[in-house]
Amino acid sequence: KxxxxxxxxxxxxxxxxxxxxxCSYSVGISALHWLQQHPGGGIVSLFMLSSGKKxxxxxxxxxxxxEKHSSLHITASHxxxxxxxxxxxxxxxGSQGNLIFGxxxxxxxxx
Amino acid sequence: xxEVTQTPSHQVTQMGQEVILRCxxxxxxxxxxxxxxxxxxxxxxxxxxxxxxxxxxxxxxxxQFSVERPDGSNFTLKIRSTKLEDSAMYFCASxxxxxxxxxxxxTRLTVV
Numbered sequence: 001k002x003x004x005x006x007x008x009x010x011x012x013x014x015x016x017x018x019x020x021x022x023c024s025y026s027v028g029i030s031a032l033h034w035l036q037q038h039p040g041g042g043i044v045s046l047f048m049l050s051s052g053k054k055x056x057x058x059x060x061x062x063x064x065x066x067e068k069h070s071s072l073h074i075t076a077s078h079x080x081x082x083x084x085x086x087x088x089x090x091x092x093x094g095s096q097g098n099l100i101f102g103x104x105x106x107x108x109x110x111x
Numbered sequence: 112x113x114e115v116t117q118t119p120s121h122q123v124t125q126m127g128q129e130v131i132l133r134c135x136x137x138x139x140x141x142x143x144x145x146x147x148x149x150x151x152x153x154x155x156x157x158x159x160x161x162x163x164x165x166x167x168x169x170x171x172x173x174x175q176f177s178v179e180r181p182d183g184s185n186f187t188l189k190i191r192s193t194k195l196e197d198s199a200m201y202f203c204a205s206x207x208x209x210x211x212x213x214x215x216x217x218t219r220l221t222v223v
Contacts, residue, residue: 031211033212041148041219042214043202043214043217047211048211086153086154088154096159096166097159099154101155103152104153
């Protein structure tokens, strides 16, 4: 079974700072998701990655399949980025694309 | 943008009662899921549903739980004889195939 570890667990930043959240996993995967969970509880999908790098606005996600590691970067952070960021791994074969979740990184961006 | 809709947003029930959590997935999606998140813990997989049947279930998904897609649009999770430890946020999700997930906004279930 895949073990998904995230670091740090909590992160406080000043507005404008560059932020990095890390995710590592123990077995090979088909894809990795980065998700955002707001205080109300809803989950929004940010990225699905199987290789390389993706960018959307101020968010950048990278994955290194050989090292079983992914990072989520936020450039020019803003208080509205405050949320829990979760990585989750996915395998198509065997399982029906079920996600295995990390514990999340709680980000707080101060003005 | 298409959404996954979950109702109710919050449900309070007495221990031992049955609850039905409802979801309307995105219409052209093929795979449907229920996940749950106990307060302060990580999200856990419950069950996946494909081609009108359960395709995989976790150890959590025992005889107390059942899922149905009664009319081709709604996707329900039934929890029989609720226990205090069933209190959690329950998320429905769907995906079209090889692309990513869309999650509903969740149902917060409180068992008292």
